[in-house]
Amino acid sequence: MAMRVLGLMSGTSADGVDAVLAAFEGPPRRPRWRLLNRASHPYPADLQRQITAIGQGAPCSASELLELGEAITEQQAAAARACDPAGQAALVGCHGQTLWHRPASGERPGNSWQLLQGPRLAQRLGRPVVFDFRAADLALGGQGAPLVPAADAALLPAIGGWRALLNLGGIANLTLLPPASGPDRQRPVLGWDCGPANTLLDLAVQRFSDGRLRFDADGAWAGEGRINETRLQQWLQEPYLRQPPPKSTGRELFGAADLERRLAELGADALGAGAPLQPADALASLTAFSAAVVAQDLAANPAPLELLVAGGGTRNRLLMAELRRRCRGLQVRPLAELGIGDSDREALAFALLAWWHALGVPGSLPAVTGARQAAVLGVCARPAGTGR
Numbered sequence: 001m002a003m004r005v006l007g008l009m010s011g012t013s014a015d016g017v018d019a020v021l022a023a024f025e026g027p028p029r030r031p032r033w034r035l036l037n038r039a040s041h042p043y044p045a046d047l048q049r050q051i052t053a054i055g056q057g058a059p060c061s062a063s064e065l066l067e068l069g070e071a072i073t074e075q076q077a078a079a080a081r082a083c084d085p086a087g088q089a090a091l092v093g094c095h096g097q098t099l100w101h102r103p104a105s106g107e108r109p110g111n112s113w114q115l116l117q118g119p120r121l122a123q124r125l126g127r128p129v130v131f132d133f134r135a136a137d138l139a140l141g142g143q144g145a146p147l148v149p150a151a152d153a154a155l156l157p158a159i160g161g162w163r164a165l166l167n168l169g170g171i172a173n174l175t176l177l178p179p180a181s182g183p184d185r186q187r188p189v190l191g192w193d194c195g196p197a198n199t200l201l202d203l204a205v206q207r208f209s210d211g212r213l214r215f216d217a218d219g220a221w222a223g224e225g226r227i228n229e230t231r232l233q234q235w236l237q238e239p240y241l242r243q244p245p246p247k248s249t250g251r252e253l254f255g256a257a258d259l260e261r262r263l264a265e266l267g268a269d270a271l272g273a274g275a276p277l278q279p280a281d282a283l284a285s286l287t288a289f290s291a292a293v294v295a296q297d298l299a300a301n302p303a304p305l306e307l308l309v310a311g312g313g314t315r316n317r318l319l320m321a322e323l324r325r326r327c328r329g330l331q332v333r334p335l336a337e338l339g340i341g342d343s344d345r346e347a348l349a350f351a352l353l354a355w356w357h358a359l360g361v362p363g364s365l366p367a368v369t370g371a372r373q374a375a376v377l378g379v380c381a382r383p384a385g386t387g388r
Contacts, residue, residue, distance in 0.1 A: 012170025093354025168313025
């Protein structure tokens, strides 16, 4: 019998919660699944600013952190009710809101903080909530990210060659699925964080608009500018972007301080050419950079037949045009053509990971995260009075 599971995802962009209600049944690694409903619940602007500021190191008291956790949990509950007003889901998988992600480095283990009050959410919704999905993989020496590639492999069929999936959220991350036949069919699923997608772009738009705009709608502002290709090619040589997987990243590397450095370099180039830096030129270069980091990674790995794209960046026309231009010879198309909408993929993945948790099925891929072994992911909080 199918289990109905609600998946909740709030990503690096910190712009709100994506929710899906899905039904799963059959073999866990190749389940039969249906999307029953979806909803997107935006964060209030003040909450987004607070999350982004704390993620960039802004001072914050213990009481403010406590109240931030309460506010985020209430937003997750609101998204859950919008997606599943009749309470059909037997289980909820909630990622929480990442405040800080620290990949392993040398002898220092990795760690990651997804803020959520899981028991409070379970009580609010009256259903078990699986959360804290990254901790088990981190404890086994993994990056704790990315976790979506395992779900991609389970939910999407293999084709005659490698298939790539790209999420353009705050960070651009890739999954490479092995082909259905041929010598590579036994290769492991691959996945990693490429670099910035919308983090730098959104921060730049907010800076140039004095906070009036939160993002560059349709890439229209950047579309008025010119790309500094010379500077972009220099950026592509930076250590993280040349580092082989496993790797993961976030605002800790591609955040406010990184933006200021890049704007200073673009500004120096513009002044050298005899004019001040124009916001449209900066946005055009940052948009092209987000596409170029993906193209560079795809060129260094098994060549896929197609690239399926999801996430908020799919609505940025210039970003998608740059992606197609730089991924020459590769078919680039929306994941939505396969029935998984732009904002559905990651929420659906955490619904599946919650279902796997309930079944005791490992949800991590050591080839992706670098962990010593696969693990059942998440911690389950139950409403009071529902038993163990």
